[in-house]
Every structure is written in structure tokens, then in C-alpha cells.
Amino acid sequence: MRIEYANRITGKTGYKELSPRLNPVRIGQHSANHLVLESPFVGSEAAVFENDVAAGAGWRFWNRNGKPIKINDTVVSRKDEFVAVPGRKVQVEIHPFVLTVILDDVESTEAASGQAIQSAAIEVVREIHQALLGMHTQDPSDRSEWLRDAYIHQLETEIEETAAARVDLPDVRMSTPLGDHLAGMAVRGCLISRLIRRSGVKTESFKDEAEVDAWRRLRTRQPELEDELERLVARLHVGLGLDGIADLSQQMSAVRERFWKLWEDLLRRGNGAPLLPMRRYLCHRRLKEEIKDFWFGFGPLEELLDDPTINEIMVVDANTIFIEKDGMLENSGRRFLTDPLTIINKIAAKAKRQISEAQPLLDARMPDGSRVNAVVPSLALKGPCLTIRRFPKQRITVADLVEKYSSISPAARNFLEAAVVNRRNIIVSGGTGTGKTTLLNAIAGFIPDKERVVTIEDTAELQVNKPHVVTMQARQRNNEGGGEVSIRDLVKNSLRMRPDRIVVGECRGGEAIDMLQAMNTGHDGSMTTLHANSPQGVIERLEVLVQQNADAVLPVSAIHRQVVSAVDLIVQLGTLTVDEEREVPGGPGGTLKKVTLRRKRKVVTEIAEVIGVEEEGVRIVSLFRRRGELGELRPTGCLPTFLAALIETGLVSDPVQMLTGRGAA
DSSP states (O other): OEEEEEETTTOOEEEEEOOTTOOSEEEESSTTSSEEOOOTTSOTTOEEEEEETTTTOEEEEEEOSSSOEEETTEEEOTTOOOEEOOSSEEEEEETTEEEEEEOOOHHHHHHHHHHHHHHHHHHHHHHHHHHHHTTOOSOOSOHHHHTSHHHHHHHHHHHHHHHHTOTTSOOSSOOOHHHHHHHHHHHHHHHHHHHHHHHOOOOOOSSOHHHHHHHHSOTTOOHHHHHHHHHHHHHHHHHTTGGGOOOHHHHHHHHHHHHHHHHHHHHHHOTTOOOHHHHHHHHHHHHHHHHHHHHHSOTTHHHHHHOTTEEEEEEEETTEEEEEETTEEEEOOOOOSSOHHHHHHHHHHHTTOOOSSSSOEEEEEOTTSOEEEEEOTTTOTTSOEEEEEOOOSSOOOHHIIIIISOOSOHHHHHHHHHHHHTTOOEEEEESTTSOHHHHHHHHGGGSOTTSOEEEEESSOOOOOOOSSEEEEEOBOOOTTSOOOBOHHHHHHHHTTSOOSEEEESOOOSTHHHHHHHHHHTTOTTOEEEEEOSSHHHHHHHHHHHHHTOSSOOOOHHHHHHHHHHHOOEEEEEEEEEEEEEEEEEOSGGGOEEEEEEEEEEEEEEEEEEEEEEETTEEEEEEEEEEOTTTOOEEEOSOOOTTHHHHHHTTSOSOTHHHHHOOSOO
């Protein structure tokens, strides 16, 4: 809200801009008002503007002056309870002042108010955390002593005592917006934990679970109030209709989009709402959770690491943490209380690595397989930034890619199965985050059980569920600069292990020449992934990687001959941007409104065969291609050169299947 005002008697003018969080806005002579009008003719509290977000009624106006007030030339007496305020700009006459009031619209006020209350919650956690730092040290000599019940009980008590001194938090007599928000955060956190626990979906974490259990347990819990919390969570679970949603990701989306509307409705109705002592308990409970997460764990990342539906966590700076979820990037709303470097150092310690101004880059593999990359000043100009890429422990099958994600057509799936069983060498290519490892993992399931498979990865992500699989993982150099075992070393060693097939998680260096040689020396049916944006880009990428090999320098023509004799198929992946309608809070009267969100879908865009060497380079023929931006992956009409072998072995009974996609391979 913005207000210009002028005193007709003195000629004095002024301007006041008020936060959208202020609702209602009070105007009068007393210094406690949001806009103070210094005149003996103005009442102590002369007028009130209220944005009735809940009812969707827009702005309303009360005359508290005792004398008539004009608003847009309409006289409003004190006996008038309120008047609706039309438009966004109104003129108000409170003798001797004339005010021009520019109002915020309902939707922006609601959004700004939500952001403001969230920021206020973060600030109160920060202040209590800073107060506790003056009483304790966060660098104990014996961590086991630090996690003892007595110490944590004392810490929880001090958090509660420090919080009790703040006037903007609830007590046993009154509720506050900030307290209600923190209480809602406590209930929401318990609801999400309940969903994750009931789903059975488990995502391993590099956190020490024993330590987490030690500090997460509430030492100052009150059993009767905890029982009431369980009942409250169950009630909201039903109110959100979560029992009718089977998928955990969709359940979490429902909580994210509809929880706060339901919580505010519950508090507003009063019937069945938690009483003030319960709200105070929930508020303090949430403060204890937040501060203990910072004190003992990874701060704002704790809640994100617990969520198995989050694939990537990206810390831009201390106040901005993005996540990747369901193919969409979104701001998590979480923030750091202190310098993120403190948390980054904890994560680096878990990987037995160090990061500092002298070593400002960290690229580490965590014990659970997550990839962590961190950059700190002076390289990171806005402050330390961090990226954590997580991998699902639940294996995504080809059936999921066809039916659930529509990443590949049934005909293409059948063709790939036939090619894998027929021992064709396959390269899966695509850009970062297009699902290369997921697809490689899925089609590796087509390998016959009787064959011996050796998998080689930088980070253990493949889950080849076969009886005869040897799994190897590269090792990074230690802090002293020694002990490194590269993928190339493992590829060379695998040739002495009598493999039927070699599956390399990703070729990105000198191991490319060793992989091509392995494919050329009796290890048919081998597979790997490569970063490239097209099948032709795969050839160009292989040229670069082979030429990086320090052992020998090969001419391009020789590299092409190696590629043609080694590689049979290239499966190209990409991302399609699709519009998806969702319901989110923000409609009239606090109802849901439909918005269009853009999300990325990972798909197979092309399957191509490497045919031979020509004057221009390597000849590639497309067998399946996606038509248009959102079209289906369809056969191009070109048949693979090894079709006869597929028919002879009974893997394909009718070539028409390759052209039409009808029937099963």
C-alpha cells in the first residue's frame, strides 16, 4: 500500500509506503498506527483498511474517527460498519488531511504476506540460533558427549526459554500469525514424514542415521500433546485426500500446493482447531527441529535430503536453495542461518575431502552414491554454492519408461530388447540430466542371465539384476594426491576377467579407445553412455576422446574405422518441455486456481544405426525418430542391416513390426 497525504491547514505533505504484510492497515494520530497523522482533529485510531483475502472480498474500510470520513466522495459515518473499496486507487478525506491511497491487489498481497511471514520465521530461527551460540560451542572435542540426552534436553529447554521472550510468538493467552505459521510448519513436517514412512520408498543418504536419530528425538516432548499432534496430522491427511493418491511424488505435490490453505481454514473456523497451548507447543517444537538441524546436521538441507522425491539440490547462495523435482526446478524456500561454508565443510568431511580458499573446488562422491560439487570464494562471487545430485534406489524398468513416463514407444522398446539379446554394441547419448544412466540401467535388464557382465562406473548407479555381475567403481585421488584408480584402469583390467559384456557407466576420457577396442575384440553386446546432443555428435565426441588418449595418436580415418566396427546402435535422449496444469492456492476467497507449469520430460528422441565409413565421415541411418516437438517415437521405414540375424534367431518374427510397431518382438 502506498499513501500520499496533505494537510489542508498547514500545507504539509508526505508519502508512506507500507509492506503488503500489513493487514489491516491502521491510520490515526497515535504513534502505534501504521500511518501517523499529526493533528488534534484526527482520532487516536481514525481509519482502518483491511484486505479480506480469506473471503476474496477485496479491500474494506472502517471509520473509527467519531466524525464522518469521505472515501471517493462517499460519506462514511462511524455507525457504518464497513464499506467495500472499489478499484485500486481511492481518495480519503480525514479532516484536515486528504489521502490518496494506492491499494495492493488481493492476490499479490496474499503472496507477499506469505513470503513475509516465511521470512519472519527464518529470522526468528536465526536470532535464537545466534543467542544460543553465545552459550555453547559448536565444535565439541567429543561428539558422542555432545549428543547425550542431557545436553540435548538442555539445548531444547534453552530454545524454548529464548523463544518465550519474543512478543511475536504465541503464549497461553493469544495467538500470533508467526506462531500459527511455525505451528503449521511442525504439522506439515510430521505429515510429510508420515507419507515417506508409509510409502516404503527409501533413499539412502550420506547422513549418519544414528546421529540423526539422536538429535531428532524430542527430549521435551509432552505425550498428551504428541497424541493430539498425531490426530491433527491424520485429520489433515484425510482433508488433503492423500489416501486416494498412490504415488508419493503426487502426494508430496498435494501437500505442497494445498496444505497451507487447509491449515488456515482450520485455524479460521475454530471448530476442531488446535487450542492455544497446543499451538504454542507446536511452534516451539518446530523451532527446536530447525535449530537442532543446524546445530548437529546439514541445516536447511536436512529436510530436502529426507525427501526421496527430490533428485537434485542446488544452493545458489545463503538465501536461495533450488530443487529439481518431477522434472521441474523450484525454489525450496529454505535458507541458511549462517555461512553455507560451514555446512559444505561438514559434507566434504563425509566424503573425506577438504574445501577451502586454497582448494576452492570440490567434486566428490558420497558414500550413498550422491554426487556433490561445491565452489567457494574466490571462485564463487556470490558466496559458496553447492550442488547435490541424488540417485533413486528404486530401479526404473523399461516398462516404467514405456507406460509411466512415455519416454520410449512399445515398438522401440521391442527393438532394443532384440538388439541387446542379439549382442549389439550400444551407446546411449544425451545431454546432462536427460536420463542416460536410467535408460542404460533399464536396457541392461535384457541381458540373458547366463552371461557374465562386468559393470564399471565412476559412481555406483547401475543395478543390473543378474546372477553373474561383477561391479567395479573408480576411486578418486586422496587428499595427498595419490590412490586414484580411473575408469580407464578398470576397463583395461576388465579385459582379463573373461567378461561376456562390459557395461561402462560413462565414457568421458581416454577410456573411450579401450572401450572401442573391447567392443572389437569379442565383447559384443557391451554398452556405455556418452555426452552428445545427436547421433552425429556421438561420432565427433568419440573423435575428441580418442585423440585425448596419451598412449597413441590416431588419425581421424582410423578412429572412424574403429567406431564403425565397434558401435552398432546409438540411442539418443533429450528433454521435451511440456505444459502441465496444476491447482495451487491463490484463487478468489482462498480457493485453488489453475496455473500452467512447464516441466521437462526425458525421452528417447532417436535410435540410429552406425552403417559404415564414407568420404564425409561415418554414415548413420535413423531407425526410429520422434516426429515434431511432442510427437511419438516412430519407425522411419529404414530397416537395420542386422535384421536378418534378428529374424534368424527368432527375435523378430515379422519385419513389418519394425515399420509399424505392431506386435511384440
